[in-house]
Structures are given as C-alpha cells and as structure tokens.
Amino acid sequence: MSAQESPTRAWFRRVAGLVRKERLQIRRDASSYLIAGVMPLLLLFIYGYGVTLDLRRIPLALVIERSTPESATLLTSFRNSPYFDVVLTHHRANVEDRLIAGTVKGVVVLAADFSDRTERGEAAPIQVIVDGSDPNTAGLVFNYVQGVWANWLDQISIERRGTIAPRRTISAVVIEPRYWFNPDVRSQNFLIPGSVAIIMTLIGTLLTALVVAREWERGTIEALMATPMGRAEFLLGKLIPYYVLGMTAMAISVVTAVQVFHVPFRGSIPALLIVSSTFLIAMLSLGLLISTLTRNQFAASQVALLTAFLPAFELSGFIFEIDAMPLPIRTLTYFLPARYFVSSLQTLFLAGDVWSVLGPATLALAIIASVFLTLLVRSTRMRLE
Amino acid sequence: MSDEALAVVEGIVKRFDPQAPPAIDHLSLQIEPGQVTGLVGPDGAGKTTLMRLLAALLTPSEGRITICGHDTTGDLAPVRESLSYMPQRFGLYEDLTVQENLDLYADLRGVVGLERRNAYQRLLAFTALGPFTDRLAGQLSGGMKQKLGLACALIRTPRLLLLDEPSVGVDPISRRELWQMVYELVDQGIGVVWSTAYLDEAERCATVVLLSEGRALYQGPPKELTARVEGRTYLIENLGSQRRKALTLALRQKDVVDGVVQGSSVRLVMANQETRPNLAELGVAGATLTQAAPRFEDAFVDLLGGAPKGESALAKFCQQRLASQETVIEASNLTKRFGSFTAADQISFRIGRGEIFGLLGPNGAGKSTTFKMMCGLLRPTSGTAKVAGYNLYKAGGAARRQLGYMAQKFSLYGDLSVRQNLRFFSGVYGLAGAAQEDAMRRMIETFKLHAFLDQNAGGIPLGFKQRLALACALMHDPAVLFLDEPTSGVDPITRREFWSHINAVVEHGVTVMVTTHFLDEAEYCDRIGLVYQGHMIAEGSPDALKGSVQTTDRPEPTLEDAFIELVEAYDRRRIAS
Numbered sequence: 001m002s003a004q005e006s007p008t009r010a011w012f013r014r015v016a017g018l019v020r021k022e023r024l025q026i027r028r029d030a031s032s033y034l035i036a037g038v039m040p041l042l043l044l045f046i047y048g049y050g051v052t053l054d055l056r057r058i059p060l061a062l063v064i065e066r067s068t069p070e071s072a073t074l075l076t077s078f079r080n081s082p083y084f085d086v087v088l089t090h091h092r093a094n095v096e097d098r099l100i101a102g103t104v105k106g107v108v109v110l111a112a113d114f115s116d117r118t119e120r121g122e123a124a125p126i127q128v129i130v131d132g133s134d135p136n137t138a139g140l141v142f143n144y145v146q147g148v149w150a151n152w153l154d155q156i157s158i159e160r161r162g163t164i165a166p167r168r169t170i171s172a173v174v175i176e177p178r179y180w181f182n183p184d185v186r187s188q189n190f191l192i193p194g195s196v197a198i199i200m201t202l203i204g205t206l207l208t209a210l211v212v213a214r215e216w217e218r219g220t221i222e223a224l225m226a227t228p229m230g231r232a233e234f235l236l237g238k239l240i241p242y243y244v245l246g247m248t249a250m251a252i253s254v255v256t257a258v259q260v261f262h263v264p265f266r267g268s269i270p271a272l273l274i275v276s277s278t279f280l281i282a283m284l285s286l287g288l289l290i291s292t293l294t295r296n297q298f299a300a301s302q303v304a305l306l307t308a309f310l311p312a313f314e315l316s317g318f319i320f321e322i323d324a325m326p327l328p329i330r331t332l333t334y335f336l337p338a339r340y341f342v343s344s345l346q347t348l349f350l351a352g353d354v355w356s357v358l359g360p361a362t363l364a365l366a367i368i369a370s371v372f373l374t375l376l377v378r379s380t381r382m383r384l385e
Numbered sequence: 386m387s388d389e390a391l392a393v394v395e396g397i398v399k400r401f402d403p404q405a406p407p408a409i410d411h412l413s414l415q416i417e418p419g420q421v422t423g424l425v426g427p428d429g430a431g432k433t434t435l436m437r438l439l440a441a442l443l444t445p446s447e448g449r450i451t452i453c454g455h456d457t458t459g460d461l462a463p464v465r466e467s468l469s470y471m472p473q474r475f476g477l478y479e480d481l482t483v484q485e486n487l488d489l490y491a492d493l494r495g496v497v498g499l500e501r502r503n504a505y506q507r508l509l510a511f512t513a514l515g516p517f518t519d520r521l522a523g524q525l526s527g528g529m530k531q532k533l534g535l536a537c538a539l540i541r542t543p544r545l546l547l548l549d550e551p552s553v554g555v556d557p558i559s560r561r562e563l564w565q566m567v568y569e570l571v572d573q574g575i576g577v578v579w580s581t582a583y584l585d586e587a588e589r590c591a592t593v594v595l596l597s598e599g600r601a602l603y604q605g606p607p608k609e610l611t612a613r614v615e616g617r618t619y620l621i622e623n624l625g626s627q628r629r630k631a632l633t634l635a636l637r638q639k640d641v642v643d644g645v646v647q648g649s650s651v652r653l654v655m656a657n658q659e660t661r662p663n664l665a666e667l668g669v670a671g672a673t674l675t676q677a678a679p680r681f682e683d684a685f686v687d688l689l690g691g692a693p694k695g696e697s698a699l700a701k702f703c704q705q706r707l708a709s710q711e712t713v714i715e716a717s718n719l720t721k722r723f724g725s726f727t728a729a730d731q732i733s734f735r736i737g738r739g740e741i742f743g744l745l746g747p748n749g750a751g752k753s754t755t756f757k758m759m760c761g762l763l764r765p766t767s768g769t770a771k772v773a774g775y776n777l778y779k780a781g782g783a784a785r786r787q788l789g790y791m792a793q794k795f796s797l798y799g800d801l802s803v804r805q806n807l808r809f810f811s812g813v814y815g816l817a818g819a820a821q822e823d824a825m826r827r828m829i830e831t832f833k834l835h836a837f838l839d840q841n842a843g844g845i846p847l848g849f850k851q852r853l854a855l856a857c858a859l860m861h862d863p864a865v866l867f868l869d870e871p872t873s874g875v876d877p878i879t880r881r882e883f884w885s886h887i888n889a890v891v892e893h894g895v896t897v898m899v900t901t902h903f904l905d906e907a908e909y910c911d912r913i914g915l916v917y918q919g920h921m922i923a924e925g926s927p928d929a930l931k932g933s934v935q936t937t938d939r940p941e942p943t944l945e946d947a948f949i950e951l952v953e954a955y956d957r958r959r960i961a962s
Contacts, residue, residue: 005495005497010495013492013495013497014492014493014495016492017488017489017491017492017493018489018492018493020485020488020489020492021478021481021485021489024480024481024485025478025480025481028480029480218474218479219472219474219475219476220476220477220478222437222442222470222472222474222476223470223471223472223476223477223534223537223538224476224493225442226440226441226442226465226468226469226470226472227465227490227493227494228462228465228466228493228494228495229493230462382461383441383442383443383444384437384442384443385443385444
C-alpha cells in the first residue's frame with residue numbers, strides 16, 4: 001500500500017475537493033448566476049422602484065364654488081402637495097362622473113360660503129368625497145387631504161395672527177404624526193430590507209434544492225458514494241460553497257439597498273453577519289433536505305417554492321402585517337425562519353443593533369437551523385436505499 | 386493474502402418489493418484476484434443489483450457479502466478503500482473537465498503528492514486521454530467517457546474493480562481498448578468484475594457467472610459452458626437473399642434450438658449432436674452445410690431454453706410491397722457542418738426496397754449525424770436525402786408518413802399506459818377511427834402486449850418496452866423503418882425476437898436502415914456503410930467487408946476484425962498522405 005495521509009488531513013482534503021468541484025459547477029452553470037446574481041438585483045429594483053405602499057400624485061378634483069383669496073391659497077396648498085394632481089372646477093356636477101369612472105380618486109368641495117364659515121371658525125367647512133370602493137386609497141386620500149387642510153390652517157393663522165380662531169377649535173381631529181425610524185415614511189425603507197430576506201430565502205433553498213437531486217438524476221452520486229467519502233464531507237461540500245454564494249448575494253443586496261435606494265443601515269456588520277449566517281444555514285439545510293428527499297429537480301424546485309418562498313413572501317411580515325393575521329396563521333408564522341429574518345433585517349437597517357429584537361430572533365433561527373440540519377443529516381445516506 | 390477471494394457472497398437474497406420475486410435469489414459466489422469475472426445475463430436478471438450489493442451501495446435482505454474480509458453491512462470505510470466501482474450510467478461530472486474529474490477523485494481517495502503525479506501520468510497514458518485533459522467530460526465520445534470513468538476508478542489502485550456494463554454504447558475499437566486495459570490490471574493482481582449483455586465479451590473472461598432471474602444458472606470458465614453445444618452448431622453458407630426465409634423455416638423445426646443470420650449465411654444450433662439441419666426442408670437443398678465452432682452465445686441461448694419459436698405475427702398483417710430494384714432511400718452528397726467542424730462529408734448511398742442497410746462507425750464518426758439527416762431530424766448543410774421518392778426537406782410531412790422511427794433511448798411516454806401510447810402514436814401518424822382501432826389490435830396481438838395494456842409504459846419490463854417502441858413505429862405500416870441502436874444493452878433472446886419481427890417486415894418489402902455498435906446485429910444487414918471521420922470509408926455486404934480484410938494470418942475475420950482493420954487502414958492512409 002502506498003503512503004497514507006493522516007485521517008484528519010484526508011478528511012479535509014475530501015471536503016476541499018468536493019467544495020472545489022461544486023464551485024466549478026456553480027461557475028459553469030448559468031442558472032446559478034441568474035439565481036444568485038441577477039435575481040437579487042431584479043427583485044430589489046422591483047421592490048425599490050416598482051412597488052410602493054405610498055400613494056403619490058393621486059388625481060383629486062377640487063370644486064371651488066366661489067373664488068375667494070382663502071380658496072386661492074388652499075388651491076395652491078393642494079397643488080404644492082406631492083400627493084395630489086389637482087383638477088380644478090367650479091361645479092360639483094362636473095366631477096361626479098369622473099369620480100364614478102375612477103379618473104379622480106377624491107373630490108374636495110369648497111362651498112360658496114367657505115370663506116365665511118372659516119372666518120367664523122365653524123367645524124368642517126370643507127367637504128371631502130372619496131371613492132369608497134378602494135378603502136385603502138380612500139383612507140389615504142382622506143388622511144392626505146386632512147394633512148393639507150391642517151397645514152393650510154396653520155399657515156393662515158400665522159399670517160393673520162388672531163384674526164381667525166386657533167385651529168384646535170376648528171379641526172375635528174388633530175393629528176401630529178411623528179414616525180420613528182422611518183421619518184420620511186418611505187415604504188422602500190421598509191420593503192427593501194424585507195425583500196433582502198426574500199432573496200436570501202430563494203437563494204438558500206432554490207439553489208440547494210436542485211443540487212443533490214441533480215446528482216441523483218445524473219447518476220453521479222453512485223460513483224461518489226462508492227468512494228471513502230462520508231456523510232459529513234458530502235454535506236459540507238454542498239453547504240460551504242452555497243453559504244459563500246448566499247453571503248455574496250447578501251452583500252450585493254445590502255450594498256445596493258444602501259447605495260442605490262438610500263435605505264439607512266443603522267446596525268453593525270457583525271450583527272448582520274451573525275443573523276444572516278444563522279438564517280442562511282437554516283435555509284440551505286432546508287433546501288438540501290428537500291433535494292435529498294425528492295431526488296428529482298423538478299419536484300424539488302416545486303417543494304422549495306411552496307415550503308420556503310411562498311410562506312416567506314406571504315407570512316413573514318414582509319408585505320402583510322403579522323399582527324393583522326388570524327390567530328392560527330399568526331401561530332404558524334412562528335415556525336417560519338423568514339419571519340425572524342425580516343424583522344431582524346428591518347431592525348438592523350432602520351433602528352440599529354437592538355438585541356432585544358435580534359437576540360430572540362437569532363435564537364429562534366438557530367433552533368430552526370439545527371432542526372433542519374438534524375433532519376438533513378438523518379436523511380442523507382451513503383447507500384442507494 | 387492474494388490467494389484469498391476478494392469477495393465472498395454467501396446465500397444472498399435481495400428484495401425491493403415484498404410482493405415481487407426477489408431481484409437476487411439465493412446467490413453464492415466468489416470473486417478471485419488476478420482475473421476477470423464476467424457477469425452475464427438477460428436484462429433484469431439482477432446484474433446491476435449484484436454490482437451495487439458488491440459495492441456496498443445496497444445491503445442484502447438475507448445472506449452475507451464480505452469484501453476483502455469486511456462485511457458490507459458493517460463499517461463502510463474499509464470496504465470502500467478496497468474497491469472501486471464504475472456505475473452503468475456515466476457517473477462523472479459532465480460540466481467538469483477531464484482533469485477536474487480526476488482531481489476530485491484523487492482528493493476523495495486521498496492520492497497526494499508524488500503518488501498523485503505518478504497516477505495522473507500513468508492513467509493519462511493508459512487511457513490516451515492526455516491530449517484532452519482540458520476538455521469537458523460531457524464533450525467526450527462514449528468510449529472516452531468510459532475510459533475517463535475507468536481512470537477515476539483506478540486513481541488509487543483498488544484490489545477489486547467493479548465495472549457495470551462498461552461497453553454499452555461504446556464502439557468496437559474503444560471496446561477492444563477497454564479490454565486491453567482491464568487485462569493489464571488483471572496482470573497486476575487486481576480482481577475485476579465485468580458485467581455485460583454482449584456475449585462475445587463473456588468469452589474473454591476467465592470465469593463467468595450467468596445470471597437469470599436473480600439466480601446463477603452457470604458459474605465457471607466460459608469454455609466449459611460452450612462445450613455443451615459442441616458438435617451442434619452449423620453454418621449454411623451462401624444463401625444470399627434466401628437466408629431470412631431459410632431462418633424462419635429453420636426456427637419452426639423442433640430440433641433447431643437457435644438460429645441467426647450471419648452475413649449471407651444462417652447459423653443454427655441443433656438440439657442434439659445426432660441431427661443435422663435438413664437443407665431440403667429449408668428450401669435450400671443446394672447450399673453448403675459446414676460445422677461451425679461453438680460460441681458462448683450458442684450455449685447461452687441453449688441454456689436459457691433456445692431462441693423464441695415461431696414466426697412474427699407481423700407477417701400476417703403487413704401490406705405486401707412489390708419487391709423491385711427501385712431505390713427507396715437515397716442520400717446524395719450529404720454534408721453537415723457544425724461551425725467549422727464537418728460531421729458528415731459528402732456521404733452518398735442508395736438503399737433498395739426490402740433491403741436492410743446498416744450504418745456503422747466509431748463513436749463521434751458522423752454516423753448519428755448521417756442517420757438523423759436521413760430521417761429528417763437534422764437539416765443537411767448541403768446535399769439531399771430522399772425517402773420513398775420524397776425530398777425530406779421539401780415534402781416533410783408526406784415523406785414522414787412513409788417512415789417509422791425507433792429511437793435509441795426509450796422515447797415513448799412513460800407516464801402513459803401502453804394503450805395510450807399506442808393510441809397517441811397511431812393518431813400522430815394520421816390513423817383514426819376503425820383504421821386506428823384495427824392497427825392497435827394488430828400490434829397488441831403481434832407483440833403480446835395484452836398483459837400490460839393498462840400499465841404505465843415506464844414500468845413494464847425492458848423487453849416489452851422494446852416491443853412497444855417497435856409497435857409504435859410500425860403501426861402506420863411505413864415503407865421505411867429507421868432503427869437507431871435498437872437493441873443496445875438488450876439480451877440475446879430479446880434481440881432474436883426483435884430481429885424476427887424485422888425480418889418479417891423486410892420480407893414484405895419494408896426498407897430498414899439501422900445503426901448499431903453490436904456487430905452480431907450488423908450481420909443481419911444486407912449491406913453495411915462504415916462511417917469514419919465524416920466519410921463513408923467502406924460499403925458492402927457483411928461478407929464482402931470481412932473478405933476485404935482477409936489475410937493468411939486471419940483466414941476467417943469477424944465483422945469486428947473488419948471494422949477495426951478498415952478504420953485503422955483509413956488512419957494509416959491519411960497519415961501517409
């Protein structure tokens with residue numbers, strides 16, 4: 001027999017050999033570039049530019065039945081607001097059809113006696129009509145109109161100190177909004193950290209869901225198994241390269257979020273590394289587990305979409321508020337790794353290293369990761385049956 | 386140590402499904418070092434299962450397997466250290482280069498430093514893959530892939546080497562090279578197990594295990610098995626066009642165990658040494674009858690109960706096309722270029738009605754390209770292909786209705802039942818209503834598919850898949866039949882049955898074009914075209930090709946000898962010029 005290496009060195013050599021093999025395969029496979037490189041950017045740009053939960057430039061009709069200096073300044077206020085595209089008219093009848101047709105989302109009516117009622121300090125001297133068929137938009141239009149109205153009153157009262165009654169007696173509801181962590185109330189700031197979590201879910205499971213199944217489909221696993229390679233080497237040979245790939249995609253996403261979309265990042269890099277690594281290991285283990293159990297690339301990708309991507313999209317709090325979900329579904333979200341990762345990333349981006357949030361989330365992710373890893377190790381066999 | 390058996394198999398049983406008969410049924414055998422043990426048997430006999438059991442990839446349901454003293458159900462490490470295994474399917478990474486595949490297996494087997502450099506040098510020289518180390522494994526030819534597989538399996542010299550059907554899909558030249566490599570290993574004291582469906586390979590083994598339905602029908606030197614048909618094998622020579630008819634008549638007689646076409650002759654195996662073939666009954670009273678040397682395949686078929694009897698029911702259904710000298714398939718100056726590479730260069734041939742034309746050639750020689758151009762799957766760069774008078778690229782649909790095609794791989798719908806496959810393919814070829822029902826009934830009857838009608842085609846036994854594929858290709862009663870390696874990896878019994886069907890349709894004037902690596906199959910052809918490096922380097926009847934390489938050293942060359950000699954002669958001529 002020829003000279004043998006020490007068992008430990010031979011073990012490391014096997015892992016290194018498998019990692020190198022996987023790395024070469026990733027490099028030569030266009031789909032891994034698509035999933036790890038192009039897709040994160042695509043998703044970020046869609047969520048960064050395409051999707052927004054804020055409304056801007058809402059078509060709004062302003063009916064001024066009698067022009068007065070007051071109504072003119074109010075018109076200017078509406079026109080200056082970034083939220084509205086104002087259509088001016090003098091008769092209510094002119095716009096009712098447009099509201100029904102949906103070409104305007106709301107109508108603000110300044111009645112003929114508007115100036116007089118304002119002078120007298122009467123409540124609600126203006127009328128707001130909104131399209132209730134879209135309650136979300138209706139609510140937003142109403143809120144934005146109120147905001148413009150309140151601003152206008154402030155302006156008027158400053159200009160004519162005392163000539164009109166203090167606004168507190170005028171407006172029915174007084175809102176003084178102060179948004180913490182996201183003072184600009186940009187939904188991007190909230191969506192982009194969430195979409196990073198979705199991207200990582202996809203990369204973590206979809207890429208790895210294919211790789212063990214591919215070895216089964218192509219028959220390459222049979223030759224591998226007949227070598228002295230053990231379970232640990234095989235799994236590490238899969239986990240390490242995809243961990244590196246996943247973290248690279250993560251880095252690309254974070255840099256893009258900060259540099260291109262100007263999302264603030266208030267946390268620290270080490271905290272981001274710890275949370276993301278734990279999450280990524282959970283997702284990679286899940287992907288490999290799916291792949292090992294299905295042994296078929298098509299089935300594996302379907303299962304990965306259903307068990308990882310869709311729940312992460314719908315139930316992680318990325319778009320839909322978890323607190324608004326019915327109790328059984330809310331309970332279900334506690335088993336979703338993405339739930340913890342979305343909240344952790346939002347915290348890291350918008351608030352900072354808040355360990356009262358990050359600590360429990362990381363712990364939950366670590367528990368989920370170890371469950372998936374245990375199942376993965378158990379289902380990986382070094383025989384064909 | 387070296388005299389002890391490398392593998393000891395004691396009374397193993399392997400069940401996959403408790404209801405079904407076991408895949409391996411009470412099998413005991415020993416694998417000795419320093420020799421090749423051949424594992425032969427029909428498809429589904431359990432060859433691959435036994436290989437996987439030996440490689441400790443499966444564990445026996447009963448009994449015990451010890452590899453170099455280690456039980457395969459115990460610790461895997463010592464078992465995997467002492468053996469190397471090459472699976473039937475190419476098990477390497479097609480998206481890695483030759484060198485990268487070698488590196489991976491060297492890492493996995495802990496071959497480092499000087500030993501690694503020496504191993505690379507030795508194996509690359511041994512396999513002649515040296516010039517191709519940077520080529521992706523997926524771009525290698527079939528033969529080169531097998532050599533790379535062998536190199537990876539040999540990166541650390543094992544004590545036991547398991548090769549599962551290494552010669553399937555490999556051309557005769559590469560096959561001969563693989564055998565030379567294996568003999569070199571055996572000389573170093575390695576024990577080799579070689580499983581195969583090619584029975585001529587069994588004769589090259591020191592000992593064979595003949596498996597059937599999971600049991601060993603025979604274990605021992607191949608010569609001892611061949612001895613059982615001693616004095617019972619005959620050759621009826623120079624029959625020319627009468628040979629197919631003579632074979633059909635011969636197989637009807639109860640004292641004929643087996644019969645095959647061999648060039649213009651018919652080879653028969655008689656039930657006992659006393660009876661000789663009765664030439665008058667075969668309608669060839671004037672032909673010469675000589676006694677032939679027995680072959681392993683004769684004994685194999687004899688042991689399994691003889692060739693399938695009776696004649697193909699297809700004969701009853703086929704429309705009789707008038708035998709004439711008319712040309713049915715014509716290729717003129719067919720050329721196909723892929724980029725700067727010319728896969729087929731000015732290939733021309735004509736095939737007459739009722740002729741079987743074989744297209745032979747090493748892997749990557751342009752044989753498949755030519756074949757695909759002839760059946761309209763590939764458009765030639767220049768030149769024309771005419772089938773049944775139609776130009777394939779002008780009257781595609783009309784021409785295609787005239788041809789039936791059976792692909793190399795199982796290309797029916799595995800998720801559809803046998804009946805649904807038949808219905809679909811007859812529909813695709815334009816059959817409907819009563820004609821369709823009639824065609825389906827004929828095929829079900831001819832190929833005895835009754836038992837599987839409602840089973841998914843993917844799950845039926847391989848022999849029946851083969852029949853179904855042929856049925857689907859024949860249902861519309863085509864004038865021309867294209868067969869792409871139709872019996873690759875199929876056992877001799879199924880192959881004989883297959884050719885009885887082909888012979889039946891040919892007798893009715895159907896024209897057949899076939900590609901094959903299996904030279905016994907090529908013996909059924911009327912004419913053979915040998916394609917090499919994109920050129921048709923030889924064309925003629927099997928006997929003519931054999932005759933062309935006859936020398937005093939080689940008075941009776943086989944078709945394989947002819948194949949290799951013609952290819953090598955072409956190489957020599959090219960180097961000389």
